[in-house]
Amino acid sequence: MTKVHNYSAGPCILPQEVFEKASQAVLNFNDLNLSILEISHRSKDFVEVMEKARALVKELLNVPEGYQVLFLQGGASLGFLKAAYNFLPPREKAAYINTGSWSTKAIKEANRIGEVIEVASSEDKNFNYIPKGYGIPSEAKYLHLTSNNTIFGTQFKQFPISRVPILCDMSSDIFSQEIDVSKFDLIYAGAQKNMGPAGTTLYIVKESALGKAGDNIPTMLDLRTHIKKDSMFNTPPVYPIYVSMLTLEWLKKNGGVPAIAKQNQAKADLLYAEIDRNPLFEGVTAKEDRSNMNATFVLTNESLKEDFDAMWKEANINGLNGHRSVGGYRASMYNALPLESVQVLVDVMKELENKKG
Amino acid sequence: MTKVHNYSAGPCILPQEVFEKASQAVLNFNDLNLSILEISHRSKDFVEVMEKARALVKELLNVPEGYQVLFLQGGASLGFLKAAYNFLPPREKAAYINTGSWSTKAIKEANRIGEVIEVASSEDKNFNYIPKGYGIPSEAKYLHLTSNNTIFGTQFKQFPISRVPILCDMSSDIFSQEIDVSKFDLIYAGAQKNMGPAGTTLYIVKESALGKAGDNIPTMLDLRTHIKKDSMFNTPPVYPIYVSMLTLEWLKKNGGVPAIAKQNQAKADLLYAEIDRNPLFEGVTAKEDRSNMNATFVLTNESLKEDFDAMWKEANINGLNGHRSVGGYRASMYNALPLESVQVLVDVMKELENKKG
Numbered sequence: 001m002t003k004v005h006n007y008s009a010g011p012c013i014l015p016q017e018v019f020e021k022a023s024q025a026v027l028n029f030n031d032l033n034l035s036i037l038e039i040s041h042r043s044k045d046f047v048e049v050m051e052k053a054r055a056l057v058k059e060l061l062n063v064p065e066g067y068q069v070l071f072l073q074g075g076a077s078l079g080f081l082k083a084a085y086n087f088l089p090p091r092e093k094a095a096y097i098n099t100g101s102w103s104t105k106a107i108k109e110a111n112r113i114g115e116v117i118e119v120a121s122s123e124d125k126n127f128n129y130i131p132k133g134y135g136i137p138s139e140a141k142y143l144h145l146t147s148n149n150t151i152f153g154t155q156f157k158q159f160p161i162s163r164v165p166i167l168c169d170m171s172s173d174i175f176s177q178e179i180d181v182s183k184f185d186l187i188y189a190g191a192q193k194n195m196g197p198a199g200t201t202l203y204i205v206k207e208s209a210l211g212k213a214g215d216n217i218p219t220m221l222d223l224r225t226h227i228k229k230d231s232m233f234n235t236p237p238v239y240p241i242y243v244s245m246l247t248l249e250w251l252k253k254n255g256g257v258p259a260i261a262k263q264n265q266a267k268a269d270l271l272y273a274e275i276d277r278n279p280l281f282e283g284v285t286a287k288e289d290r291s292n293m294n295a296t297f298v299l300t301n302e303s304l305k306e307d308f309d310a311m312w313k314e315a316n317i318n319g320l321n322g323h324r325s326v327g328g329y330r331a332s333m334y335n336a337l338p339l340e341s342v343q344v345l346v347d348v349m350k351e352l353e354n355k356k357g
Numbered sequence: 358m359t360k361v362h363n364y365s366a367g368p369c370i371l372p373q374e375v376f377e378k379a380s381q382a383v384l385n386f387n388d389l390n391l392s393i394l395e396i397s398h399r400s401k402d403f404v405e406v407m408e409k410a411r412a413l414v415k416e417l418l419n420v421p422e423g424y425q426v427l428f429l430q431g432g433a434s435l436g437f438l439k440a441a442y443n444f445l446p447p448r449e450k451a452a453y454i455n456t457g458s459w460s461t462k463a464i465k466e467a468n469r470i471g472e473v474i475e476v477a478s479s480e481d482k483n484f485n486y487i488p489k490g491y492g493i494p495s496e497a498k499y500l501h502l503t504s505n506n507t508i509f510g511t512q513f514k515q516f517p518i519s520r521v522p523i524l525c526d527m528s529s530d531i532f533s534q535e536i537d538v539s540k541f542d543l544i545y546a547g548a549q550k551n552m553g554p555a556g557t558t559l560y561i562v563k564e565s566a567l568g569k570a571g572d573n574i575p576t577m578l579d580l581r582t583h584i585k586k587d588s589m590f591n592t593p594p595v596y597p598i599y600v601s602m603l604t605l606e607w608l609k610k611n612g613g614v615p616a617i618a619k620q621n622q623a624k625a626d627l628l629y630a631e632i633d634r635n636p637l638f639e640g641v642t643a644k645e646d647r648s649n650m651n652a653t654f655v656l657t658n659e660s661l662k663e664d665f666d667a668m669w670k671e672a673n674i675n676g677l678n679g680h681r682s683v684g685g686y687r688a689s690m691y692n693a694l695p696l697e698s699v700q701v702l703v704d705v706m707k708e709l710e711n712k713k714g
Contacts, residue, residue, distance in 0.1 A: 003390075004389075004390050004391055006391060006395055008395065008396065008397045009397065010397075010592065011394065011395060011396060011397060011398060011592065011595055012395055013395045014392070014394060014395055019383055019384055019392045019394065019395075020384070022383050022394065023380045023381070023383035023384045024380070026376055026379050026380035026383060027376055027377070027380045032361075033360075033361050034361055034363060034675065035371070035376045037368060037371060037376065037379065037554040037600060038363055038365065038368060038369055038370050038371055038376075038554075039365065039368060040365045040366065040367075040368060040676060041368060041555065073430040073431050073432070073435075073556070073594075074430050074431055074435070074577060075430070075591045075592055076591075077576070077577050077590065077591035078430075078431070078577045080577075081575045081576075081577060081578075105576070108576065109575060109576060112573060112575060190592060192592055197394040197395075197595065197596055198398065198592045198593065198594055198595045198596070199430070199556045199557075199594035199595065199596060199597055200556075216469060218438045218466060218469060219434070219438075219462070219465065219466060220431060220434050220435045220437075220438060220466075221438075233434065234432045234433075234434040235367065235368065235432055235547060235549055235555045236555065237430075237555055237556030237594060237597065238368055238554065238555045238556065239554055239555070239556060239596055239597065240556055240594065240596065240597075243394060318391065319397060
């Protein structure tokens, strides 16, 4: 097959060996002569998948004792609501940092349950930076962050120091860099970036922090429901969890989070260096807040768009168009994207300069 | 591969040709040289899958004008909550028929929003029948049913005549028989029986019936959110929807719902006839309410359990153990289970009689 350099923002590239195993399991899983799509989620074989996936999350992120790992459904979009339901008692206050569309949606859901204090926002500059230098009110029950903004291409390079618990939507950078899980009461993340395909959502929750937010939480939105049943309260999304497990196995085999973090840094350095060097391009976001996952950039001369678009498509690059709310280009460089794919893009950028610069 | 006769209650058997196409798409989807797991849900190729899946539902069930078809997440368990949020104004009343675990859970969620009137229940006999002869209070905003009870093996053979709108959880018998969609304001169903693998949930909703249940519905639970965005408000479960589309294509190619309904009746007739004929077995449920999807039965002499279990396993039958709350056996005969597999089970039952009867 022709190699496609897949820069999709999510769902996104996963390792080729994961696709091969995942394809095989659809025909015959674990030599059962059954497809993974037709087995019971309560079968020994699938329970092992679920347990392995949860154990790999714990191992790869050094999840401390006292935390529970869950594989649920609904994406971060349902996570916004679950975060508020589980941590915000009715009519109490919560602090949110607004770094873009996802934070804005999280704020909307929390405002149904209690009162949101928006402690900082980068909306004044179309979310092209991460706010700094704000206070966190002590009456807030928690501080909510979006660690990486996929759309605008910004990323928290360090997390705020907070006396109130931190809840974080890490959908687009989890497993890309080392994190100290003990600094968070809740981490949640849609799978479809570094962890697996679309269709499951990871929750890492400090168990002792639950149970303080009132007791009229709908059953499916109450994280305690799923803790009690080991993520099997109802039928889980079997295949997305299986492919996530395969992806986490691949990550472990390849040196885990520290090794992939180095690679991710190398990929980001290579691309941002070219964006800064090449007079035909410029970055969209504040340099110190640039995401290692999603690099956003524009042409300095919009009339070159047709040429550039033709050239990267010719080079078998896929998924480079920017989000409609930012425009320009977005290169999503998730864990499974090889450095070689970034080099291909950089070469195309140089070639454009040589031809048209 | 050795043929396995897969009687799993869900996730369950799907057609072999679906597994083959689904396996191939994980390696190379639509000749894009990309896996279906790594493409954007907003790509032309996936948008076509979503549209085709929705169109097939409309065609196969003769969905009338004015209804919307959605592919969402969360299973029927989240559907219980969505049904109540979208149709029950706070503090108003809704009527529920309690035919088992799933209805009981649906009642629990609706009671958070308004007041449930349990108009009938078969709990007095461990849900082994479908209640009849009840009134439906006119002040109820709707009547809620579970069309087929997977666990106990009962099924509504005709739906009640109701002056209030009917909402129905059809998770375990949708696409197994013809239905008149116009009789329902909402039908919802987890995919993992007749429609596809675990991980997506179908909603068929009468659009004009929405918008009457208050306006503080959380975004992800509000069906209007998903209607506005053609089931793409957030990243959908790409692969479960794709495999559902393949399964619906298979159903259409094989004569659609009328043809499969005949086959399902033939399979059920074959098995229930043997249960009734063979002195070593008896059915669990009231005869007139027997489910064509899930046949529940027990041995009349429990001491034959070891023999019978060894025999059906030897015959490559899988997934025949009854649910823990009923015991005995449960033969789930979803659309993709061939008549030949039912014959294999019937033969084993006869063989047990010949040996031990």
